[in-house]
Amino acid sequence: MSRASKVVVPPRPRVTVLGAGSWGTTFSKVLADGGADVTVWARRPELAKEIREAKRNSDYLPGVNLPPTVTATSDVGRALADAQFVFVSIPSQSLRGNLVELKTLIPEGVPITSLMKGVEKGTGLRMSEVLESVLEIDPDRIAVASGPNLALEIAKEQPTAAVVSSASLETAERVAMVATNRYFRSFVNTDVIGTEFGGVLKNLIAVAIGIVDGVGYGENTKASIITRGLVEMTDFAVAYGGHPETLSGLAGLGDLIATSGSSLSRNNTAGRLLGQGYSFADVVKSMQQTAEGLASVAPVLTLAEAKGVDMPICRQVSQVLAGTLDPRDIAPHLTTDDDSGPQGERTLDAKQDHGGGAVRRALQRALDQLRHGRRGA
Ligand SMILES: NC(=O)C1=CN([C@@H]2O[C@H](COP(=O)(O)OP(=O)(O)OC[C@H]3O[C@@H](n4cnc5c(N)ncnc54)[C@H](O)[C@@H]3O)[C@@H](O)[C@H]2O)C=CC1
Ligand SMILES: O=C(CO)COP(=O)(O)O
Structure with missing residues (x-):
């Protein structure tokens, strides 16, 4: 450089x-x-x-x-x-x-x-x-x-x-x-893909953080969401060709920390209102400024599905937005939806081999999709 x-x-x-x-x-x-x-x-x-x-x-x-x-x-x-x-x-x-x-x-x-x-x-x-x-x-x-x-x-x-x-x-x-x-x-x-998706995806995780804040949950819940949220962000961005190290840089982890921790964040604020029980329509009406995460949830989940990327946190956010999930019920689902038994954490391997975990998972998903006759977007 x-x-x-x-x-x-x-x-x-x-x-x-x-x-x-x-x-x-x-x-x-x-x-x-x-x-x-x-x-x-x-x-x-x-x-x-x-x-x-x-x-x-x-x-x-x-x-x-x-x-x-x-x-x-x-x-x-x-x-x-x-x-x-x-x-x-x-x-x-x-x-x-x-x-x-x-x-x-x-x-x-x-x-x-x-x-x-x-x-x-x-x-x-x-x-x-x-x-x-x-x-x-x-x-x-x-x-x-x-x-x-x-x-x-x-x-x-x-x-x-x-x-x-x-x-x-x-x-x-x-x-x-x-x-x-x-x-x-x-x-x-x-890495335009990783940089751009980092900025998009941290908004969704910041909405999730706002929701649990609004409900009244504390730091453990938020730290769990930030950490697992970063795994979701990295898996998604890598599936679309981004580099895992970008997601642990300023445009990923850096922005995730700033946005999730600040009441200045409009996404975080929108989430907090949802967690306090306001409806999506009421939240949109009350926002004076742009909370991009609210509009990005649906397209992000569609893109995730196309690549077979699992994004339980983003999915729960979309359910809260749709009014089909009570924000109080969000916590047990936030870190996994998988009730088939304990899940590997998958952050350590990603760190130890500089993001190789996310790359391996992307390859595995691509193979699975081929086997099942599905094609990525
Ligand atoms: N505010 C922040 O701290 C940061 C915001 N961003 C991003 O910057 C982008 C803009 O956000 P903000 O400036 O914060 O939003 P904002 O809500 O403060 O301002 C948006 C501006 O766009 C104008 N606008 C609204 N609809 C328009 C339209 N149809 N055509 C033309 N202009 C229109 C509004 O009048 C307003 O001047 C967003 O994508 C946001 O994620 C990125 C980094 C930091
Ligand atoms: O992108 C931002 C900080 O990096 C601004 O976040 P909000 O759009 O949630 O206010």
């Missing part, structure tokens, strides 16, 4: 951030504090005006001052004109619709980075896959940024690390250099 020194980034890069919610606005501050001139696209003109004139986004980031080098507009064409880097931070389920409209406005050749942590309902596509298919661009131009990145903490300049991933190491390095400043450090990797 020492090749980063060879990558050339313009002296004051012109960067566009699409989306002025809590993460888009916070990331614009990260980029500006790293030396970029940043234009944020906000859907609502009044929010663009507040960012542009008061250097504030009081609904999403109360008390946070944005740097003078952040400006904003509600005109997406103006936002994108002359951009040298584009970052996208809108709710996952609205990405496709927005891209169709702005496809022709993105300048030729610039790297496009997803800051989003969801999969698309219906298609099960990761956000980088939606970018690639709608914009019809080379995957080498696409990056994703992920990690333990609770927006408000970063907006307050608390030291944080992230990982930028792209099929092209050069793109990852260029983007990481722009997305680095005195309080925010971006590492790089080329």
